[in-house]
Amino acid sequence: MAASDDQERHALVALRDVSKRYGSVVALDGVTATVDGRAIGLLGANGAGKSTLMRVMLGLAAPDSGHVRVLGMDVADSPWDVRRRLGYMPEHDCLPMGMTARDFVVHMGELRGLPRRVAVLRASEVLFQVGLEEERSRLIRTFSVGMKQRTNLAQAIVHSPRLVVLDEPTNGLDPAGRDEMLALVRRLSARLGIAVLMSSHVLEDIARTCDSVIVLRAGKVSAIQPVVPVRPDAGGDVRVRVEGDRDAFVRMLGGDVLSELDGDWVLVRGGGPAVQRAVRDAAVTAGVGLLELRPAAPTLAESLVEAMG
């Protein structure tokens, strides 16, 4: 996980041995990670240190030890420059209820260094991108939770940041709103060219929007791995769980397919369509019910849940 100085300078975020305590509580404990790519998830249970890590990246909390570089800038040396170039969407409600969406986004653009004319132009663009072009002149207090979250996202990207930090962007949303928000987050990195660092304690949100994930556990990085969807027809051993005469099922698999018992499971060596067909045929011939067929290697969910503790 340690990166060279050159890698750190070019990475979106580079953390080296970052620690932070609040009294007796250790929020971050020697976190070292280099964040690069288009969409990175920050996964961890509540209290794992996700929000503290984001605050440290934004220069809002000084680490007790360690170094943080964001977009090649040392956060300790130039917190203002970092904040001007980063986008940030907080987790909680923080929108001024008495302003229109357009005015608010223009205002936030100006606060992040855009000239007024540019801020006005870009506010229209980002409100279109988040689907609020028709509602831009409405007061935020009249918005639904989903529309408020989209306004919050618009203010985070109005100044054209290279990296936007999203803190639990799906919090409080209903299923439809959550789907829309996740699609928007994916769109940021896939189409608009804005790298995303998104924190969540919901694995599915990360899996749907991110290319890689950093897992935090009790203030430490417990895993960094790519998010790769598992294809059912991919090669590799599979595990099968059947209902009925398991020995008969293994016998029917025959000598062409190497199999062994593993607790309640039958471990079938090899993979791909041929093995899946053999499993299906053996189940039919042995008269057993096929309860579950899955890759033998731990899935992304299993490995991340284990890393989260």
Next chain:
Amino acid sequence: MSTDAQVIDGDDARVIDVAFTRYDGPRAGRLQALWSLARWSSLRALGARRSWKAKVIPIALTLLAFAPALVILGARALFGTSSVTANLVKGLPYGNYAATVSIIILVYSVIITPELLCPDRRDRTLSLYFSTAISPGDYLAGKVLAAVLPLLLITLAPPLTLYAGNMVFAVHPLGYLFGHDRDLPRIVGSALIVTTFYALVGLAISSLTSRRAFAVGGYLAFLVVPTLIGGVLSHALNMRFLRLLALAPAPIRAGQGLFPNYSDPGNIGPWVWGATTVEVAVVAIVVLIVRYRGEQV
């Protein structure tokens, strides 16, 4: 710059996507952020982009603050240099303008200053502001500016209008300008004293609550109640120093001290009022700093 804009030509043309451009131009510093904060805040406090109800009171109070100047100038326009207009002009010297509209200044600041701070705390927008390039110090500076600018509209603009009108209606305008050249810095100085005091006190009290109504009540209690008590006690006990409890007129008296022919009903000198004004303003600054020092996302 991305190129994902698509437009269909023809009668049924509609925009189905707006280009999302990247901005790689110059970025302004914290000074612009501070100015942006001040401008948006003061416009909102004055009712801009809000319902007509939010606009009525600031506009009405502004017109009332201008009323004495407009009455005098109107009379001069109608009646020329008659004895009536001469008495009117003498009756309202520049030094007494703030005292004449003191109630309006008080009500105006009661309306403006809570609107600048309370909504940010209530809506938790502070955390968002501090995640940008502005610090709590910048935020406070922006809000003080946001309070000062609208207040100058009623403390500085009306006497300046009166001055300009008197000059225009004078027999020799240039002669008036040179003859009263010292009045201009006095008018500006007096307005700045009054404005800064009311802005700081209003903001300090507003910083203590997220509820606008509480801020208004606290502001009135802090300025009006001691003024009434001080007035009554000093009269009843014949102890003139008790008049110093009157915090509301303190900056106005201090401002009057910049003009010649200063007089005070309690024979309290302008420097005493000035010291009271400075003390209260310093306390207000300390309250603001303490209140926002620990604010973060």
